[in-house]
Amino acid sequence: GENVEQHPSTLSVQEGDSAVIKCTYSDSASNYFPWYKQELGKRPQLIIDIRSNVGEKKDQRIAVTLNKTAKHFSLHITETQPEDSAVYFCAASRGYSGAGSYQLTFGKGTKLSVIP
Amino acid sequence: NAGVTQTPKFQVLKTGQSMTLQCAQDMNHNSMYWYRQDPGMGLRLIYYSASEGTTDKGEVPNGYNVSRLNKREFSLRLESAAPSQTSVYFCASSETDRSGYTFGSGTRLTVV
Numbered sequence: 001g002e003n004v005e006q007h008p009s010t011l012s013v014q015e016g017d018s019a020v021i022k023c024t025y026s027d028s029a030s031n032y033f034p035w036y037k038q039e040l041g042k043r044p045q046l047i048i049d050i051r052s053n054v055g056e057k058k059d060q061r062i063a064v065t066l067n068k069t070a071k072h073f074s075l076h077i078t079e080t081q082p083e084d085s086a087v088y089f090c091a092a093s094r095g096y097s098g099a100g101s102y103q104l105t106f107g108k109g110t111k112l113s114v115i116p
Numbered sequence: 117n118a119g120v121t122q123t124p125k126f127q128v129l130k131t132g133q134s135m136t137l138q139c140a141q142d143m144n145h146n147s148m149y150w151y152r153q154d155p156g157m158g159l160r161l162i163y164y165s166a167s168e169g170t171t172d173k174g175e176v177p178n179g180y181n182v183s184r185l186n187k188r189e190f191s192l193r194l195e196s197a198a199p200s201q202t203s204v205y206f207c208a209s210s211e212t213d214r215s216g217y218t219f220g221s222g223t224r225l226t227v228v
Contacts, residue, residue: 001175009156034216043206044159046216089158101147101166102210103174104217108158 002027004092006107013080014115021110023090024072030092032102033073035064038087038109047088048075080114087111118142122207122220129197129227137192137223139207147210148190149174149217150182152203159206165190197227 003026013019025033034049050057050064050073057064061080066073077084091104120141129135141148146167151159151174161174165184179201181193190209194201204224208217 006158043219043221044217045219049216101164103149103161103164104159105175106151106158106160108156 002030002092002094002105004090004105004107006090006110008110009108010111010113012113012115015080015082017080019077019080019084019112019114021075021088021090021112022072023074023092023107024070025092025105026071027092027094028068028071029094030071031095032093033064033066034091034093034104035062035075036089036091036106038089040086044089077112080112082114082116085112085114120207120209120218120220122205122223124223125221126224127226129194129225131198131227133197134193134195135197135225136194137205137207137225138189139191139220140189141207141209141218142188143209143211143218144187145209145211145218146187147212148184149208149210150180150190150192151206151208152176153206153222154203162192162205194225197225199227201225202227 006023031052036044037047038044063076087109090107093102123138149164150162163182165171168187183191207220
C-alpha cells in the first residue's frame with residue numbers, strides 16, 4: 001500500500017519567516033495530495049490540495065508544489081503568523097475505488113510553532 | 117448545516133467492554149471513513165464505506181466492526197475494548213470530486 005513520509009516532525013520559525021514541510025510518497029499511481037491543519041484539540045481541516053496534473057498551487061500565503069518524478073510534494077507558508085501554529089498533515093490518494101470513494105494515507109504530521 | 121457529527125466526544129471504557137461510536141453527516145456524501153489518531157502516528161484508516169451498503173477494511177481494522185446504517189450514518193463498534201485502542205477517533209466524509217474530507221470533531225476514547 002501507499003506510504004507517506006513527512007519531515008520535519010517539529011518546526012519552529014520566527015514570526016514573518018517562511019516554513020516548508022516536505023512529504024514523499026511511495027505509490028506512483030497516487031494523484032491527489034491534500035494538506036490538513038489541525039489545531040490543538042480540534043479536527044483536521046483541509047487547507048490546500050493539489051492534483052497530479054499541476055506542479056504548483058497557491059492560496060494567499062500558502063502554496064504546495066509537486067514533483068511526480070521524485071514522488072515528493074511540499075507545503076510552503078510565507079509570512080508566518082502565530083495563528084499558523086498547529087500540526088500539519090500531508091496525505092496522498094491513488095484515486096477512486098468504488099462509488100467515488102478515495103482513501104487518504106496520511107503522513108505523521110509536523111508540529112509548527114511560530115514564535116512571536 | 118452541521119457537517120459531520122460524532123458522539124460521544126469523550127468515553128472511558130474498561131478492558132473488555134464494548135461500545136459504538138456514532139457518526140452522521142448531512143452533506144449527502146456517498147463515502148464515509150473512520151480514522152484513529154495516535155501521538156506521532158498521524159491518522160490511520162480503520163474502515164471506510166464507499167456507499168450505502170458497502171464497507172471495506174483500511175490499514176488497521178483488527179478489533180473493530182462498522183455499520184453503514186444509511187447514507188447519513190456510519191458507526192464504529194469495539195466489541196471487546198483493549199488498552200491499545202486508546203486513541204482519538206475521527207469520522208470523515210467525502211464528495212466524489214476529491215475536494216477533501218470533512219472531519220467530525222472526534223471521540224477521545226480511553227481504555228483502562
